[in-house]
Amino acid sequence: MWRAKLAVVLSGVLLTAAVQAVDLSAHMLAKGTALIGVNGKQHMLRAGQTSPEGVTLLSASRAGAEVEYEGETYTLTLSSHIATSFVEAESIEVRLNQSHGGHYRTSGMINGQSVNFMVDTGATAIAMGVGHAERLGLNYQSGDQGMVNTANGPAHAYGVWLRSVAVGGITLSNVQAIVIGNFGSQDILLGNSFLGNIDMSTENGVLVLRAVQ
Known part of the structure; x- marks a missing residue:
């Protein structure tokens, strides 16, 4: 059993990306x-x-x-x-513009399937609802079970591992995720199980995600 603290925040942002790979x-x-x-x-x-x-x-x-x-x-x-890669490069970058709400959103892929992410540096891991998990075909009910604290209160949750997670040209393998029962966001939260394994910086309000090759 495990416990994690997760703040579920709804927001909308505009995406721009400098992609170095297909x-x-x-x-x-x-x-x-x-x-x-x-x-x-x-x-x-x-x-x-x-x-x-x-x-x-x-x-x-x-x-x-x-x-x-x-x-x-x-x-x-x-x-x-x-x-x-489109071209030989020392790093792969994805650039995201900040929305009026101060958050960042981007399209991406989980296990080769298209999803929408919202960047959440306060989330321990990638977080999604049961509906997201079922659409992705995840066998989440066989994962570790526990409780998490969300903005909507305590919720039952499952710990799973994702085969691959991609944002632009950045792809990571074997990424931890949490499937939450009463998830409050339409977007999947891109948490620190992904963000903690890449470089992040901000340039004049633009969030830069970078994977060094």
């Missing part, structure tokens, strides 16, 4: 057709078609898909997630 994932596979995720946006492609970001579907079957980007070929399955 995130590739497969969300549906069929013969000659695939639903390909590119930096959180999904495109239904037939073999030979190219997404607006320049990702071309070479072939697809129920077993997997081959895509080409910038002259390189990548193989995707439903369980895979690939981040590949």
Whole structure:
């Protein structure tokens, strides 16, 4: 059993990002057709078609898909997630503008699926509601059970581990998360189990997330 303190705060912000990598994932596979995720946006492609970001579907079957980007070929399955650099760089950066509420929000991916995050440096781990967990297909009920204190009062919660978490070109593996019963936010909270493993700074009100390569 474990306990954690978590402040659930609702807010809205505007996102701008300086992305140094392309995130590739497969969300549906069929013969000659695939639903390909590119930096959180999904495109239904037939073999030979190219997404607006320049990702071309070479072939697809129920077993997997081959895509080409910038002259390189990548193989995707439903369980895979690939981040590949556009250019050689010492670091990957994501820049987020501050909203009128003083918070930061960004799109991202959990286990290769698109989600919306709100940055919360006061959260011990990535935090989400039961609805989020069920949409992501997480077997949260088999995780460690406990209670957490939220802005809505005490709540039952489960501790889980996420296979991958991506924000822009930054991808981390094996990230801890908490699934909360009476979660009060529409967005998943991007807490310190992710933020604590990257560099963070602010520049004139812009939050800079940086993963050093």
